[in-house]
Amino acid sequence: MTVQGGPARILFVCLGNICRSPLAEGVMRATAIDAAFPVEIDSAGTGDWHIGKKPDPRAIAVAARHGIDISAQRARQIRMSDFGYYDRMVALDASVLRDLRRLAPADGTALLELLLDHVPHRPGDDVADPYFGDDTAFEAALSDIRLGIDGLLRSLAESPDQTKG
Numbered sequence: 001m002t003v004q005g006g007p008a009r010i011l012f013v014c015l016g017n018i019c020r021s022p023l024a025e026g027v028m029r030a031t032a033i034d035a036a037f038p039v040e041i042d043s044a045g046t047g048d049w050h051i052g053k054k055p056d057p058r059a060i061a062v063a064a065r066h067g068i069d070i071s072a073q074r075a076r077q078i079r080m081s082d083f084g085y086y087d088r089m090v091a092l093d094a095s096v097l098r099d100l101r102r103l104a105p106a107d108g109t110a111l112l113e114l115l116l117d118h119v120p121h122r123p124g125d126d127v128a129d130p131y132f133g134d135d136t137a138f139e140a141a142l143s144d145i146r147l148g149i150d151g152l153l154r155s156l157a158e159s160p161d162q163t164k165g
């Protein structure tokens with residue numbers, strides 16, 4: 001699909017890497033497999049509070065209700081090398097995107113973007129942090145993430161030569 005023939009490398013980033021970005025990773029993996037779209041995916045947090053932990057039980061539960069198993073994921077923090085390794089670092093909200101732009105090394109090559117920028121009528125919108133919310137907040141986050149992933153896959157299909165291979 002590219003000059004180098006490699007899969008698109010995508011890193012989803014939120015604050016804690018226990019709620020939103022693990023859901024994005026899980027939805028992207030399931031959707032890309034269904035579409036036979038070659039991607040290499042991971043997720044990470046800007047914060048270090050939850051390193052090594054499983055996703056939040058409420059995130060595992062909402063994913064499971066939608067047929068997706070994210071229970072094997074473990075939280076990690078972003079690394080400087082991510083900015084050179086990934087084709088895209090996809091932030092789940094605007095404050096995370098600001099942090100990524102601030103942290104990006106001068107030679108970072110990853111495209112830094114916001115997930116919901118891929119959704120018509122939603123550019124600039126956040127996937128609201130469900131951490132202090134209830135199950136409804138987790139369902140809303142998953143619903144937004146699904147829309148964002150569908151749009152992201154459309155974008156990847158339209159610009160396949162952006163991968164580092």
Ligand code: 4NP
Binds near residue numbers: 015
């Ligand atoms: P996430 O949610 O960024 O979607 O993983 C959060 C998880 C933990 C915290 C904040 C947001 N926290 O403050 O510990």
